[in-house]
Amino acid sequence: MKKILKNELIKIFEAPKPERKRMFLRQINVRPVSMADMIYTQISYISKLEWLLSALVCGVTVWMSWFLKTAAFGVVLALMPFLAVACVSESVRSVIYGMDELEMTTRFSLKSIVLARMAIVGTENLALALLLSWVTQGGLFWTIYLLAPYLITAYGSLFIVRKVSSRDGIYICMIFSIIVSLGVSLGSIRYIWIYQEQFQVLWMAFVVMLAAMSFREGRQLLNVTGYC
Numbered sequence: 001m002k003k004i005l006k007n008e009l010i011k012i013f014e015a016p017k018p019e020r021k022r023m024f025l026r027q028i029n030v031r032p033v034s035m036a037d038m039i040y041t042q043i044s045y046i047s048k049l050e051w052l053l054s055a056l057v058c059g060v061t062v063w064m065s066w067f068l069k070t071a072a073f074g075v076v077l078a079l080m081p082f083l084a085v086a087c088v089s090e091s092v093r094s095v096i097y098g099m100d101e102l103e104m105t106t107r108f109s110l111k112s113i114v115l116a117r118m119a120i121v122g123t124e125n126l127a128l129a130l131l132l133s134w135v136t137q138g139g140l141f142w143t144i145y146l147l148a149p150y151l152i153t154a155y156g157s158l159f160i161v162r163k164v165s166s167r168d169g170i171y172i173c174m175i176f177s178i179i180v181s182l183g184v185s186l187g188s189i190r191y192i193w194i195y196q197e198q199f200q201v202l203w204m205a206f207v208v209m210l211a212a213m214s215f216r217e218g219r220q221l222l223n224v225t226g227y228c
Helices: 002-012 021-027 035-045 048-067 069-091 110-135 142-163 167-190 197-224
Strands: none
Touching: 035 110, 048 069, 048 110, 069 110, 069 142, 069 167, 110 142, 142 167, 142 197
């Protein structure tokens, strides 16, 4: 009885055969999506909070460079960790909001999408660091100083979200960025001598090491979360 009922239901709800399917498909003019188109599309998906935070950091730096020049450098150093957290949160937003499975079905792989977001926000933050170095009249090498707290926070945040793949991970990253920010602020006040010219080679080596560590941690994050 159940088998008969099942067969009857299949007949009732059976989908009709498509008519003129090939003609319909030939009429669809689908424009191929290039890598440049994908990157341009991902720019529009970057959250407004990221752009507002960058604008806020830039605005505060410009204001302080006019009225409080001696404190501008320390303030900019203290703000860089928050840009790093924003960058990491944009990179793992698919996992946080449960959109990773949906994005796996798109034209480009999820790995390509995540790397595109990392590249967009990372390039924007690097350009911002160069701009802030020029605004504070510290010279091009001051960019190295600004990248140090940024990369420390980026490495730590990538490690955290790899271990805690949820919204709780981002909250922990925010706490970590506050700790880094406070430490950098204290260092720029009590140990200002570490930014003297004779230590520039050490700073450059330190930043290169942090960049390599962040890159390695980012690759591990992609592997653990199933992006690759």
